[in-house]
Amino acid sequence: MIFMRHRLNRIALAPASPQNQRMNLDALYSELTLKTKTKLALIVLDGLGDLATKEQNYLTPLEAAHTPNLDKLAKNSAHGRMIPVAPGITPGSGPGHLGLFGYDPLEFQVGRGVIEALGLGLELKPGDVCARANFATLDAKGIVTDRRAGRIATEVCEKLVALLSAKIKKIGDTQVIIKAGKEHRFVVVFRGKGLEGPLTDADPNREGFAIPTVKPRDAKNLKQKKMAKLIADFYKAALPVLAKEKPANGFLMRGIAHQPHIPLFEDRYLLKPACLAVYPMYKGLAQLVGMIKIEGPQTIAEQFERYLKEYDNYDFFFIHYKYTDKYGEDGNFAAKKKAIEDFDAALPILLKKKPDVIAITGDHSTPVSMKGHSWHPQPVLLHSTTSGSDKLERFTETGANLGSLSVFDSKFLIRLMQANAKMFDKFGA
Amino acid sequence: MIFMRHRLNRIALAPASPQNQRMNLDALYSELTLKTKTKLALIVLDGLGDLATKEQNYLTPLEAAHTPNLDKLAKNSAHGRMIPVAPGITPGSGPGHLGLFGYDPLEFQVGRGVIEALGLGLELKPGDVCARANFATLDAKGIVTDRRAGRIATEVCEKLVALLSAKIKKIGDTQVIIKAGKEHRFVVVFRGKGLEGPLTDADPNREGFAIPTVKPRDAKNLKQKKMAKLIADFYKAALPVLAKEKPANGFLMRGIAHQPHIPLFEDRYLLKPACLAVYPMYKGLAQLVGMIKIEGPQTIAEQFERYLKEYDNYDFFFIHYKYTDKYGEDGNFAAKKKAIEDFDAALPILLKKKPDVIAITGDHSTPVSMKGHSWHPQPVLLHSTTSGSDKLERFTETGANLGSLSVFDSKFLIRLMQANAKMFDKFGA
Numbered sequence: 001m002i003f004m005r006h007r008l009n010r011i012a013l014a015p016a017s018p019q020n021q022r023m024n025l026d027a028l029y030s031e032l033t034l035k036t037k038t039k040l041a042l043i044v045l046d047g048l049g050d051l052a053t054k055e056q057n058y059l060t061p062l063e064a065a066h067t068p069n070l071d072k073l074a075k076n077s078a079h080g081r082m083i084p085v086a087p088g089i090t091p092g093s094g095p096g097h098l099g100l101f102g103y104d105p106l107e108f109q110v111g112r113g114v115i116e117a118l119g120l121g122l123e124l125k126p127g128d129v130c131a132r133a134n135f136a137t138l139d140a141k142g143i144v145t146d147r148r149a150g151r152i153a154t155e156v157c158e159k160l161v162a163l164l165s166a167k168i169k170k171i172g173d174t175q176v177i178i179k180a181g182k183e184h185r186f187v188v189v190f191r192g193k194g195l196e197g198p199l200t201d202a203d204p205n206r207e208g209f210a211i212p213t214v215k216p217r218d219a220k221n222l223k224q225k226k227m228a229k230l231i232a233d234f235y236k237a238a239l240p241v242l243a244k245e246k247p248a249n250g251f252l253m254r255g256i257a258h259q260p261h262i263p264l265f266e267d268r269y270l271l272k273p274a275c276l277a278v279y280p281m282y283k284g285l286a287q288l289v290g291m292i293k294i295e296g297p298q299t300i301a302e303q304f305e306r307y308l309k310e311y312d313n314y315d316f317f318f319i320h321y322k323y324t325d326k327y328g329e330d331g332n333f334a335a336k337k338k339a340i341e342d343f344d345a346a347l348p349i350l351l352k353k354k355p356d357v358i359a360i361t362g363d364h365s366t367p368v369s370m371k372g373h374s375w376h377p378q379p380v381l382l383h384s385t386t387s388g389s390d391k392l393e394r395f396t397e398t399g400a401n402l403g404s405l406s407v408f409d410s411k412f413l414i415r416l417m418q419a420n421a422k423m424f425d426k427f428g429a
Numbered sequence: 430m431i432f433m434r435h436r437l438n439r440i441a442l443a444p445a446s447p448q449n450q451r452m453n454l455d456a457l458y459s460e461l462t463l464k465t466k467t468k469l470a471l472i473v474l475d476g477l478g479d480l481a482t483k484e485q486n487y488l489t490p491l492e493a494a495h496t497p498n499l500d501k502l503a504k505n506s507a508h509g510r511m512i513p514v515a516p517g518i519t520p521g522s523g524p525g526h527l528g529l530f531g532y533d534p535l536e537f538q539v540g541r542g543v544i545e546a547l548g549l550g551l552e553l554k555p556g557d558v559c560a561r562a563n564f565a566t567l568d569a570k571g572i573v574t575d576r577r578a579g580r581i582a583t584e585v586c587e588k589l590v591a592l593l594s595a596k597i598k599k600i601g602d603t604q605v606i607i608k609a610g611k612e613h614r615f616v617v618v619f620r621g622k623g624l625e626g627p628l629t630d631a632d633p634n635r636e637g638f639a640i641p642t643v644k645p646r647d648a649k650n651l652k653q654k655k656m657a658k659l660i661a662d663f664y665k666a667a668l669p670v671l672a673k674e675k676p677a678n679g680f681l682m683r684g685i686a687h688q689p690h691i692p693l694f695e696d697r698y699l700l701k702p703a704c705l706a707v708y709p710m711y712k713g714l715a716q717l718v719g720m721i722k723i724e725g726p727q728t729i730a731e732q733f734e735r736y737l738k739e740y741d742n743y744d745f746f747f748i749h750y751k752y753t754d755k756y757g758e759d760g761n762f763a764a765k766k767k768a769i770e771d772f773d774a775a776l777p778i779l780l781k782k783k784p785d786v787i788a789i790t791g792d793h794s795t796p797v798s799m800k801g802h803s804w805h806p807q808p809v810l811l812h813s814t815t816s817g818s819d820k821l822e823r824f825t826e827t828g829a830n831l832g833s834l835s836v837f838d839s840k841f842l843i844r845l846m847q848a849n850a851k852m853f854d855k856f857g858a
Contacts, residue, residue, distance in 0.1 A: 051817030054505065058818050081833065085856055086454055087841040088848030089461070092857035105857070106452040112858035132858070255858060370815055373855060375848045377833065397833070398820055407835035 047325030047366025049378030080405025096363030099410035111257025118284025135248035196223035197257030328366030476754030476795025478807030509834025525792030528839035540686025547713025625652035626686030757795030
């Protein structure tokens with residue numbers, strides 16, 4: 001065989017002409033989106049993904065669990081695994097859920113303060129800057145000796161927050177809202193004009209150091225500069241209030257940032273969304289993209305029952321189940337397995353009025369063996385009349401490796417759900 | 430296990446809002462990187478990947494080989510396949526290894542001249558322009574009649590290079606450094622001011638044509654223009670020196686380019702890297718990103734023994750094994766299989782001090798049936814306490830297709846290795 005090589009293109013490539021700019025993918029999805037009469041359910045078993053280890057006979061909790069109802073769904077579903085952010089990146093709940101909601105977590109970043117504030121049920125306004133805070137113990141020289149003030153009881157935290165709130169309502173023109181969380185945790189919201197984050201943390205991240213002065217992340221940003229000054233003034237006002245408290249005579253602040261601009265879920269997907277979550281953090285994340293929070297249900301069975309009642313009122317249901325993550329964090333294999341079995345037992349309630357499109361997945365993995373969030377792609381099951389079948393008898397991590405969805409970025413899940421809901425017009429002729 | 434975490438890279442991130450520009454992924458990895466006390470080993474069986482063909486009973490060399498030690502590792506590892514550059518692109522050793530080192534081969538391009546020069550142990554300075562050259566035979570009219578001058582012996586090459594070096598030390602203000610390689614190969618380094626590549630090749634790529642005049646790749650680049658003139662002047666000075674030699678009375682020059690700016694491996698990953706390679710090319714590639722070259726070992730067993738001795742001195746070990754590629758290029762199935770078995774037999778030496786994270790892969794595929802590099806994704810095995818198990822009993826191409834790592838770009842391997850070394854902080858709350 002003889003190759004005639006014509007090196008025609010051995011010149012520098014011309015820059016893409018303005019006419020040939022690659023189309024923005026979100027714009028394309030948006031352009032193709034049709035309104036259909038379909039019901040979509042995104043069911044998140046928080047931290048679902050796990051690792052097979054020798055200690056557990058090479059079975060993950062999902063693989064070890066008895067899940068007859070998931071099994072039935074599995075056969076007529078597409079399977080795959082999802083990368084929450086990027087290879088090797090372990091996401092917090094914020095980026096994990098933003099990805100599931102179809103927002104690129106590298107494009108839409110939400111400060112910890114904002115997430116905590118939303119989680120505590122605070123209604124944020126545009127321009128609000130939030131900080132996650134916790135009480136700490138300082139020595140006479142202002143050195144942090146306990147970053148969590150011995151994990152004081154929630155009641156003590158509430159008392160101290162009331163004290164601070166009574167003394168500090170404003171700094172200059174800026175309104176200050178302080179709200180207690182659990183144990184040593186609280187949030188501070190600054191509501192005023194011309195404020196912006198993100199700032200560096202007022203937290204040495206370890207004991208034995210003083211609280212560092214916060215700085216703008218972008219030295220040229222005047223609104224961040226103003227905000228940094230405000231934090232310094234807040235410390236000046238607040239530390240004397242706590243001076244005689246024991247052990248909580250100081251506090252640290254982290255994730256100081258404003259609520260980012262996020263396009264509303266309903267505008268972006270033409271789906272009216274509802275959130276059925278129990279824990280505040282997930283309600284807060286749903287609220288951030290404009291989902292309606294449905295309050296009341298405390299168990300997954302109650303959440304599914306409520307879904308049945310609300311069926312006609314919404315197009316999209318985000319249903320959040322916390323316990324898979326919780327027991328993963330605890331390193332409790334049996335409990336995580338049981339949490340999956342409890343979920344499976346409740347699943348038939350949802351299926352009484354089967355959504356047209358069902359996605360069951362996690363926001364990330366929380367392997368029992370790691371006792372924390374991880375970067376490992378979580379398994380996902382997608383079921384609809386057009387999902388096809390991957391001929392898998394069960395929904396598992398190892399099975400999902402073989403699925404037709406392969407490994408993909410979480411942010412595309414909602415696009416696949418929309419496609420399964422026949423919400424996209426054909427692209428091109 | 431105790432981690433010493435130094436938050437060295439906690440520098441400002443580009444503000445996400447209000448434009449919500451997508452964050453640069455390398456910047457995110459950098460921001461999240463923690464220093465941990467872990468040892469990472471990247472073990473490259475050059476050209477490892479292969480194709481199953483009917484002629485070999487549908488077994489690849491890796492599948493046909495007896496590999497008890499790899500098998501043991503396989504069960505407790507994650508598996509996948511890697512795309513070196515892009516679908517369908519066959520990489521040379523340069524892009525293949527840059528990808529493995531975590532540098533996008535489309536972003537960081539290295540001229541062949543630079544790679545050859547580094548491979549011959551030349552210490553390059555910023556601004557040096559290098560050319561890969563080989564002696565050739567020209568007829569009376571200057572037509573190339575043998576592009577390799579009959580593959581002259583290395584000693585003859587060395588003699589000719591000495592001749593050229595004696596006669597040509599400078600061209601104008603530019604210093605000229607000429608160094609012999611193996612057989613007909615040599616490199617020329619131009620050290621001066623205001624020089625730049627890349628240029629087109631002084632090589633017709635086939636016999637029967639004259640040596641083409643080199644041109645700037647970018648016609649508007651004045652430094653490239655100056656460099657092109659310098660090459661022409663070098664030919665004017667050098668060809669008369671060789672005029673009476675037989676058969677090497679001429680030479681061709683390719684890959685004329687300067688050393689690109691590449692961020693140092695240690696700065697990029699917070700890992701102190703060492704290179705244990707035998708062949709100059711791979712030492713050169715490692716040196717390009719700032720790895721320390723450990724000289725001495727000649728066999729894979731010796732390389733592993735040396736790893737044991739150097740264990741405390743470095744965090745990251747790049748261990749390169751050439752023979753899988755060599756025998757793939759030869760089209761010798763039995764020899765490639767045997768090379769894998771030899772590697773496997775030496776593996777227990779490495780495991781005496783087991784690295785915390787082990788990646789075993791190739792830089793690309795070199796299928797025996799193709800006798801050359803190819804674009805087929807190479808298999809990769811990733812082993813650590815957090816790699817999980819894909820329940821695979823062996824490390825093979827077909828098995829890797831089922832793995833949890835799926836098919837991914839080579840440049841992410843090091844990020845997964847870092848994740849497995851717990852070197853990334855959580856992203857977001």
